[in-house]
Amino acid sequence: MIRNILxxxxxxxxxxxxxxxxxxxETACTYDELIKSARAVGTRLGMEVTPGKPVPVLMEKGVKAIYAFMGIVSAGCFYILLDPKLPTERLRSVLDTLQAEVLLTDPAYDKPxxxxxxxxxxxxxxxxxxTQEDTTYLDNVRKQSRDVDPLYAIFTSGSTGVPKGVVVSHRSVIDFIEEFTRLFNITEHDVIGNQAPFDFDVSVKDIYSTLKCGATMQIIPKKFFSFPTKLLDYLVEREVTTLIWAVSALCxxxxxxxxxxxxxxxxxxVIFSGEVMPVKHxxxxxxxxxxxMYVNVYGPTEITCNCTYHIIDRGYEPGENLPIGKPFPNEKVFLLDEEDREVTKPGEKGEICVSGTALSLGYYxxxxxxxxxxxxxxxxxxxLEPIYRTGDLAYYGEDGNLYFASRKDFQIKHMxxxxxxxxxxTALETVEGLGRSLCMYDEAKGKILAFYEGDLEKKxxxxAIGARxxxxMxxxxxxxxxxxPLTKNGKIDRKxxxxxxxxxxLTGLS
Structure with a gap:
């Protein structure tokens, strides 16, 4: 039985x-070099920190960050990627929450x-x-490890304005990656093209699918997503076979x-998540x-990457909803209404709730x-059966699949x-000549706002949507x-x- 991701x-x-x-x-590493580097870093950390503690990594995503992650895990600790480009106040807030004893970084990122x-x-x-590897120390740390030990923490936005650190265990990642790689036939022959930042949980699928299968992961520079020709050149030159990307990156x-x-x-x-994939794209x-193979996967950070999936098995027309599908094996996904009654009838909406090994360890x-x-x-x-309430609304289709409806807080009362x-x-997506679109609600003025890309006029x-x-509405x-505008995770930046x-x-107000 596998207890540790290493x-x-x-x-x-x-x-x-x-x-x-x-x-x-700029650089690359073999599997042998990865293990040696991880054990060196793990030994150095063992001189300063005890197992089970958080170790933040102030670094850009790249091979060296992978060394840091695996070194931290070798020391029996868990890692948190701090993006140097984030505002100083946010980084300080994360560090205040962690109360970490040690921080790993490079001289390039200012004096932390x-x-x-x-x-x-x-x-x-x-x-x-x-650092010279201390085999005895590292082996003792491993002997004491448990599969419920934390592996990483990812900080998400908090409703109070303070970031929340979702802590995820080895067990949850192992449970998910075993099924993820099996279902989508990821093998040692694959080359995974990493788009996601390392402080975003989509990268967890990239990193650990690679390690599990003996695949290769090509880390794509963020700057290339502003230059599609360079991005496509990179995908071709690096012989990428597998994309596990945010919807906006594909778009x-x-x-x-x-x-x-x-x-x-x-x-x-092509495995996508994070937002609703527009059918026309x-x-x-x-x-x-x-x-x-095209796969729509769904799930928040708190349940270890994803809890449902749907392999696209037919053609869809703009205006049709793509299913988020069915639960991954060993995950229980169900809907609750506002009275905490289970929703099973097709077409009725309920909040998506999840239980199982995939649940994270909570917020640090x-x-x-x-x-x-x-x-x-x-x-x-x-x-005892803990569940995570996602705050997302969904419904069952007549085909038995789950369909995402909206966030609970995207449900409005209007007129x-x-x-x-x-x-x-969804209706806007059917309009010929319209690019991506997004709706918000101006509660103070009681107006529904529609933002869109394209040259069409309001009339x-x-x-076009009046018939639907x-x-x-x-x-x-x-x-x-x-x-x-996009967030650093590749989603449309609503704020x-x-x-x-x-x-x-913004131009074009009407």
């Missing part, structure tokens, strides 16, 4: 010692002690990598007609890469938020009607944007869009 790396190093495990734009007011020990990666290529320049013919798997990908140093989100299953009064903004967005859009939506304000709208910095 077993994946060690087994792949035994099978493929000289094979490239991870590569970025002064910038971040960090009082602990700062260790430079070059020093750690040169960059299809929006800017990247396939007219070059098609990365070796891609055989999915169809562009399928047109140019018809032999690839935040018992109040943990107790609010991770609760006893109200359907089970007989024994006496309860309205799902996601339903309006044309209203006419009742009058009270037609947006009151249409805002044309040249390009949607920035809202701020730009309120300040009048």
């Amino acid at each position: 077993c994946y790396a060690e087994e792949s190093a035994r099978r493929f010692p000289g094979k490239t495990a991870f590569a970025d734009e 002690r002064e910038r971040l007011e960090f009082d602990g020990k700062v260790i430079m990666m070059e020093e750690a990598l040169q 960059i290529i299809s929006t800017l007609k990247g396939f007219d320049y070059k098609v990365p013919q070796k891609i055989r798997k 999915l169809n562009i990908w399928k047109k140019y890469l018809p032999e690839a 140093n935040n018992p109040e938020q943990t107790d609010r989100a991770f609760v006893q299953n109200p359907l089970n009064q007989s024994y 006496g009607h309860r309205i799902e903004l996601g339903e309006i967005e 044309q859009i209203v006419r 939506l009742p009058g009270f 037609i947006p009151n304000v249409f805002v044309k944007v040249e390009e949607f 920035k869009l809202e701020e730009a709208y309120e300040s009048g910095n």
Whole structure:
């Protein structure tokens, strides 16, 4: 039985010692080099910190960050990636929550002690990598490890303005990755093209699918997602076969007609998540890469990456909803209404709730938020069964699949009607000549706002969606944007869009 994620790396190093495990734009490492580097870093950390403690890593994503992660795990600790580009105040907030004793970094990222007011020990990666391995220490740490030990923490936005650190165990990742790689046939022959930042849980699928299968992971520079031709060149040159990307990243290529320049013919798997995939963009990908497997996966960070999946098995037309599918094996996914009754009837909406091994360990140093989100299953009064309430609404289709409806907080009350903004967005997707679109609600003015890419005028859009939506659901304000702002995780940045709208910095108001 696998108790520790390092077993994946060690087994792949035994099978493929000289094979490239991870590569970025400038450097690469073999599986053998990865293990040696991890054990050196683990030994250095063992001089400063006891197992079970958090170790933040202030570093850009790249091969060296992977060394840091595996070194931290070798020392029996858990890692947290701190993106140097994040605002100083946010980084300080994360460090205040962690109360870490040690921080790993490189000289390139300023002096963390002064910038971040960090009082602990700062260790430079070059020093750690040169440490002589202490085999006895590392072996003792491993003997004492348990599968419920924390592996990493990822900080997400908090409703109080303070980031929440989701802590995930070895057991949860092992449970998920075993099924993820099996279901989507990821093997040692795959080359995974990493898009996600390392402080975003999509990267967990990239990293641990690679280690589990003995595959190769090509770390794509973030800057290439602003230049589709460079991005496509990179995918072709690095012979990428598998994309596990945010929806917006895929839409960059299809929006800017990247396939007219070059098609990365070796891609055989396209797995997407994070937002609803617009069917018109999915169809562009399928047109140019018809032999690839396309998979819609769903799930928040708190349940270890994803809890449902759907392999696209037929053609879809704009305006149709893609299923989020069915639960991954060993995960229980169900819907609860506002009275905590289970929803099973097709078409009726309920909140998505999840139980099983996939559940995270809660929020680090935040018992109040943990107790609010991770609760006893109200359907089970007989024994302890914690569930995570996602805050997302879904419904069952007649085909038995789950379909995402919207966030609970995207449900509005407008002109006496309860309205799902996601339903309006689905209607907008059917409009010929319209790019991506997004809806918000201006509660103070009682107006539905529709933001969109494209050259159409308000009258044309209203006419097109009027056949699908009742009058009270037609947006009151249409805002044309040249390009949607994106978060660092590749999702549409709703907050920035809202701020730009309120300040009048968006063009095309009507």
